[in-house]
Amino acid sequence: MTEPKDRDNWAKPVERLHVGDVDAPKGNVEGRRVNTAMHGFGQMWQKTYRVSIPETSPEEIVATWKARFGEFWPKSNKFYPPPAGIAPGEVAVIAGGKGPTKLSTGVLVMYADATSFAYMTPEGHPFAGTIIFSSHTDDEHTTAQVALLIRNNDPIYELGFKLYTSRLEDRMWQHTLRSLAGAYGVEDADVETEVVCIDPKRQWDRFGNIYKNSALRTLLRRDRKG
Numbered sequence: 001m002t003e004p005k006d007r008d009n010w011a012k013p014v015e016r017l018h019v020g021d022v023d024a025p026k027g028n029v030e031g032r033r034v035n036t037a038m039h040g041f042g043q044m045w046q047k048t049y050r051v052s053i054p055e056t057s058p059e060e061i062v063a064t065w066k067a068r069f070g071e072f073w074p075k076s077n078k079f080y081p082p083p084a085g086i087a088p089g090e091v092a093v094i095a096g097g098k099g100p101t102k103l104s105t106g107v108l109v110m111y112a113d114a115t116s117f118a119y120m121t122p123e124g125h126p127f128a129g130t131i132i133f134s135s136h137t138d139d140e141h142t143t144a145q146v147a148l149l150i151r152n153n154d155p156i157y158e159l160g161f162k163l164y165t166s167r168l169e170d171r172m173w174q175h176t177l178r179s180l181a182g183a184y185g186v187e188d189a190d191v192e193t194e195v196v197c198i199d200p201k202r203q204w205d206r207f208g209n210i211y212k213n214s215a216l217r218t219l220l221r222r223d224r225k226g
């Protein structure tokens with residue numbers, strides 16, 4: 001059987017995540033399984049954010065994005081890149097929020113090539129699913145895009161999503177894309193935002209996800225273990 005040409009762009013299957021030599025709170029990531037949107041609790045959402053960055057190639061944009069990923073985030077969030085960078089199979093740690101809403105979690109780099117890369121979230125993350133970062137050229141315009149397919153992981157996250165975290169997440173990715181565009185001289189770029197509910201049902205058989213809620217574990221300082 002012929003192997004797919006992009007085999008090396010995909011992370012190898014793993015039973016549990018392992019964080020490399022990173023000075024970061026690892027307890028909510030080390031040893032966790034990854035979670036697809038099918039394993040989350042809440043409604044399934046597709047969120048897409050786009051920004052135009054003229055006179056730049058998709059390859060250049062994605063190379064910059066990978067190398068400076070955390071720099072484009074809001075100051076309240078911290079991205080701990082894996083030692084090998086954003087490459088298939090690597091695991092990054094994330095810390096963010098303020099006061100009682102502080103959170104530490106992480107992501108698995110599921111896929112990476114010259115014009116895109118994708119993350120998958122672990123158990124306990126606010127949502128279960130994937131985030132795809134990409135750039136493409138269409139009609140001589142180069143676009144950078146963030147696309148999420150997600151379910152909130154448990155009832156607490158689902159409630160927070162309805163009250164405020166959905167808007168907070170929108171602002172985060174809008175900020176990210178404006179910052180990325182700003183790196184190429186585009187100031188106050190307009191970010192197109194599209195939000196679609198794919199499945200309105202909640203998966204009550206996933207209620208037990210609450211026991212690995214990373215926000216609660218961070219509050220109890222259990223994220224320091226691992």
